Amino acid sequence: xxxxxxxxxxxxxxxxxxxxxxxxxxxxxxxxxxxxxxxxxxxxxxxxxxxxxxxxxxxxxxxxxxxxxxxxxxxxxxxxxxxxxxxxxxxxxxxxxxxxxxxxxxxxxxxx
Amino acid sequence: xxxxxxxxxxxxxxxxxxxxxxxxxxxxxxxxxxxxxxxxxxxxxxxxxxxxxxxxxxxxxxxxxxxxxxxxxxxxxxxxxxxxxxxxxxxxxxxxxxxxxxxxxxxxxxxxxx
Numbered sequence: 001x002x003x004x005x006x007x008x009x010x011x012x013x014x015x016x017x018x019x020x021x022x023x024x025x026x027x028x029x030x031x032x033x034x035x036x037x038x039x040x041x042x043x044x045x046x047x048x049x050x051x052x053x054x055x056x057x058x059x060x061x062x063x064x065x066x067x068x069x070x071x072x073x074x075x076x077x078x079x080x081x082x083x084x085x086x087x088x089x090x091x092x093x094x095x096x097x098x099x100x101x102x103x104x105x106x107x108x109x110x111x112x
Numbered sequence: 113x114x115x116x117x118x119x120x121x122x123x124x125x126x127x128x129x130x131x132x133x134x135x136x137x138x139x140x141x142x143x144x145x146x147x148x149x150x151x152x153x154x155x156x157x158x159x160x161x162x163x164x165x166x167x168x169x170x171x172x173x174x175x176x177x178x179x180x181x182x183x184x185x186x187x188x189x190x191x192x193x194x195x196x197x198x199x200x201x202x203x204x205x206x207x208x209x210x211x212x213x214x215x216x217x218x219x220x221x222x223x224x225x226x
Binding site: 043049052 | 115116145147152153154155156157160168170203212213214215216217218219220
């Protein structure tokens with residue numbers, strides 16, 4: 001069965017410090033990995049996906065199939081990064097549909 | 113189009129009552145998903161529609177739960193004989209079949225069963 005683990009429930013960092021959110025997964029097939037973010041009083045939204053290999057709002061994430069990880073990183077945290085972050089997995093399919101399996105989330109608090 | 117909408121945003125009901133939630137996806141999206149989120153957890157998949165066809169259901173969706181998408185547009189999720197364990201946030205998401213299939217989420221309906 002597929003599983004997504006986010007070991008940290010809460011990460012508190014100072015503004016300007018690096019931040020890394022851990023995500024590990026277990027899945028026997030070929031996965032697609034995502035990071036979703038939920039800012040206070042806003043809806044869940046996609047932050048980035050591994051197949052795009054892009055940097056969004058200064059965040060990057062690299063899929064490491066050997067370590068089955070998809071950690072999210074940002075070199076210099078900003079106060080507006082304070083939010084709940086969810087790692088999610090979807091099995092790779094030819095037509096892009098599929099349910100998302102979410103981790104339990106990591107709350108990030110950036111203090112000035 | 114302001115994105116995925118859900119109604120109501122909050123629902124308080126007594127145990128044993130039936131409740132129905134509505135989701136209106138982004139207009140051109142032919143795929144629609146329902147998720148449930150309890151406190152301290154990430155969203156959990158409940159069911160999925162492509163147009164009006166319900167293609168997958170989670171084992172979380174007991175026989176008290178039913179979902180429909182009668183004309184391939186809006187969807188409803190009904191819970192019969194609610195239990196306190198049904199208290200959760202119910203999220204709807206929609207996506208396009210084409211492209212990367214990004215799922216766009218609605219604001220959710222928060223259900224409290226007393």
